[in-house]
Amino acid sequence: MTELVHRIRVFVYRYEERLPRYLLLRGSQGIESFWTPIHGPIGFGEKLESAIRREVMEDIGVSKPSQLIDLEMPARWLVGDEEVVEWNFGFHTAAANANLRLDKRWSEFRWAEFAEAYPSLELEHDRAAIVRLHTMLNAA
Numbered sequence: 136m137t138e139l140v141h142r143i144r145v146f147v148y149r150y151e152e153r154l155p156r157y158l159l160l161r162g163s164q165g166i167e168s169f170w171t172p173i174h175g176p177i178g179f180g181e182k183l184e185s186a187i188r189r190e191v192m193e194d195i196g197v198s199k200p201s202q203l204i205d206l207e208m209p210a211r212w213l214v215g216d217e218e219v220v221e222w223n224f225g226f227h228t229a230a231a232n233a234n235l236r237l238d239k240r241w242s243e244f245r246w247a248e249f250a251e252a253y254p255s256l257e258l259e260h261d262r263a264a265i266v267r268l269h270t271m272l273n274a275a
Contacts, residue, residue, distance in 0.1 A: 137213070143186050145187050196235060210223070
């Protein structure tokens with residue numbers, strides 16, 4: 136029997152000089168960590184927006200988005216007896232570095248323009264999601 140697991144991936148962004156910059160986080164696992172967006176589980180019975188707000192608050196201390204964008208591109212795969220579904224969102228904030236409170240599971244963060252953020256992301260579905268978000272932001 137396959138267990139269904141839902142997760143979120145949240146691409147936090149802000150504008151600097153009218154260009155979007157994306158928040159990248161590096162895990163505290165040392166040399167094996169890589170740059171990634173905020174991500175985490177959706178609790179049993181928890182709504183997507185509640186999970187997004189909870190994860191962003193826990194990971195960087197920002198409580199409310201200026202805008203929340205559903206990227207409408209869930210990723211789905213099988214890992215052993217688990218079927219994982221990840222929901223991708225953009226989260227606009229005006230928070231400056233001084234306002235971020237990094238959770239202990241992260242060792243560092245940086246804001247990056249698209250040209251730097253895209254190749255920094257290790258996972259292909261993260262790269263696809265940031266392309267979609269960047270395209271949506273530039274089309275608006």
